[in-house]
Amino acid sequence: MLHVHGLFNALLAPLYAGAAVEFLPKFTVRGIWQRWRESYPRDGSKADDAITVFTGVPTMYTRLVQGYGGMDAESQAASAYAARQLRLMMCGSSALPLPVMKQWENVTGHCLLERYGMTEFGMALSNPYRSARKGGTVGKPLPYVQVKILAEEGSENAATAEGELAVKSPSLFKEYWNKPEVTKESFVDGFFKTGDSVTIDDDGYYIILGRTSADILKVGGYKLSALDIEAAILGHPDVAECCILGLPDQDYGEVVCAIIVPEAGAKAKADEESRPVMTLEQLQTWAKEKLAPYKIPTRLLLWESLPRNAMGKVNKKELKKLLDH
Template sequence: MHKVPTMYARLIQGYQAMDPEQQALSAYAAQQLRLMMSGSSALPQPVMHEWETITGHCLLERYGMTEFVMAISNPLRGARKAGTVGKPFPGVQVRIAEDKSGGGTIGEGELCVKSPSLFKEYWKLPQVTKESFTDDGFFKTGDACRVDEDGYYVILGRTSADIMKVGGYKLSALEIESVLLQHPDIAECCVFGLPDKDYGEAVSAIVVLDSEHKRKQEESNSAFSLEELCDWAKDKLAPYKLPTRLMLWDSLPRNAMGKVNKKELKRQLGNEK
């Protein structure tokens, strides 16, 4: 079974709404599947751990693009490391092109791939093709990444949408989202940068609360606050990674693949001004 992270999150929500008998039957059915994979966007660690608790399956994360199919993967048999997409396949060359403009972290940069399955060119787009490759034939993926202490690759997000420039730091929105999703009252969240006259961009979070917390919130007539969120996250995130703006929404706009549509999200925010 291969699904995007949002689908697994929805399945978990459906499971939690079942009665004990339905939960037992559903978990048993899921346990009979040979393999479960997750792809197309970063898999939040809380979703991975909860899914394994329910089904016994540790989701297999890997990394690929239409331009070269699969290039990096956690092992089919062996330790699968949460929060990473694993290591390069045999025959695949991978390197990180570090950003020389400053503000980034050493060892982080754009992921570049050379593979036997790498495409030749974009159809009738010679200039786009030229700009997409390095001089020695590596394809520029447009994804920022780093390698952890065990040699596993961690995708930090699209350089065009998921990397924020805050007060001289380059921050990964996906990293911050992964932490915020560990909060027991948060069902979904999206982190992005909004213009800020002092810091360039401000770490901003849109949060969708789970149904139980929404009910309690309505009963007590109290709102989930930025102060509450930052107090909970201060031991999990560096001070400069803590959100400085918080918005509570009922749902997040998503594209056909189930990924949060940040372009549409920012358009909606623009309409609200």
Template sequence: MSILNIYEVHVHGLFNGLFAPLYVGSTVEFLPKFSVSGIWKRWRESYPTEGYEADDAITVFTGVPTMYTRLIQGYHAMDPELRATSASSARNLRLMMCGSSALPQPVMQEWESITGHRLLERYGMTEFVMALSNPLKGERKAGTVGKPLPGVQVKILADEEHESEESGVGELCVKSPSLFTEYYKLPEVTKESFTDDGFFKTGDAVTTDKDGYFIILGRKNADIIKNGGYKLSALEIESVIVEHPNVSECCVLGVPDKDYGEIVCAIIVPAAKSEEESKPALSLAELSTWAKTKLAPYKIPTRLIVWESLPRNAMGKVNKKELKKLVTSE
């Protein structure tokens, strides 16, 4: 088994993309940097013709959501013959995984239509490595991170301000054999991070579906928007807006408002247009009309910002705290 790993060095990349495969004797291949054309080319080299597998073929691939978005864009930019060859080669991999941040359902669905792979999503943190996972064999539900792994205990801690135990919404708490003991030389932070019965408070708001699969609603301090009497998931709204044909990427924030506490603000990156097409900016009115059948009225953005790109860190994540400061200072 050969794994192509293009993660930055963090817990998901280290444990799932590096340590686990090395432990079972696999080869891990690193690219010097993320390259859309380079990855598609590597897969074509691995499976150049139907029924043939190169000796150094890649069999497993790991990546983050932004990378899959870029790979999809690169795929559509190919000529028809190269697209067919690339998709055929990708279908021969044994497994494709996604982690680090929430995977928008439209991205998962389009990737599956191109490659035949339903991406394997899980949930973990540096403090306990991995805790939840969709099954390797079984139903992988889009928009969820699966169920607790063997030996892992989880519970949902209700938010005193708005939720009740019966609501099924609250902060995810984890107890695991791999759970860390303490933050180095930070006893007070350590104490505040655990419940009285030893569960680690992750800071992530979650709920579950009817089958017990966990749904990450986002970081309590960054992805939960307090709008009037509602608590909204920015990740849910983002996953809908990114379905718009004129949207390439989207980031949703709660922006301070004197009447509602916070309003829903969407920052979008327009989809690329061909030279023959004009490139109209998506207006707030157009977005609102389009979203009416997909989102509850109170979830529809009331502010829209159009940028050429979203600022990201080395791991491909948008720092929403810094982005909110930037937006509110405008």
């Protein structure tokens, strides 16, 4: 509820349509799964106050998948059945790693609906509601929305290029309050510069590569997407969470550093055997089949958890501060 996305999409739009919006005191894995099971018992009935739509952030779906994995067989069957009865499940606030999306679809049958928007203009891009959705993308421009890709110097790129996404929309804001210089720097030819780096696939679907200031690494002349590397490493069975950062390096400009939160079972087994869950060499060997050589991490840190902001996103600024200390 901290931004337009939550206020408009998750609250005001459902209320405008005549739906009821249910707030829980806080997000808990057990509470969400239980609420769905109560909505749709396995006897085929449906509760009067059954949940029909759920919207969450990537971290929530990661936690729900982990919680599902820790259930007994009977609870898994009841939970999966209940989740499949919901009409729609959406994901927003940050890019959803493709491995998590596939895991969720395997469990619940839902191909999560991903969209893209900002407080400055609401929603701009979306996968389709009724037709096929493409994992790892945020879809195409919504009606009346214009988008283009900007090169680093601010000029427009070719349609298949990579660069900063710029948006023009009827819902676009006018200005930042009492910040004329920031407002001026944020627009080019009437388009708002989002600060997000994107590319387009062969079908015209937009792929978010990350924030130009935090998620785009410059390693030895290559521009790398941290989100792309994170998605690949999340496919490792011993990895619960992953964050990729570029660390300063005298020779390469930056080097790829992976900060990994191990999966609970793998960590427990490693502790019993008095060994690390994973070494850098083991990660690099595994990653050779998943990533180009210049994308493979050359630094590895194993942490208990990752700092997050109020929206559930990994706080990379805080991470960099911690690493500096």
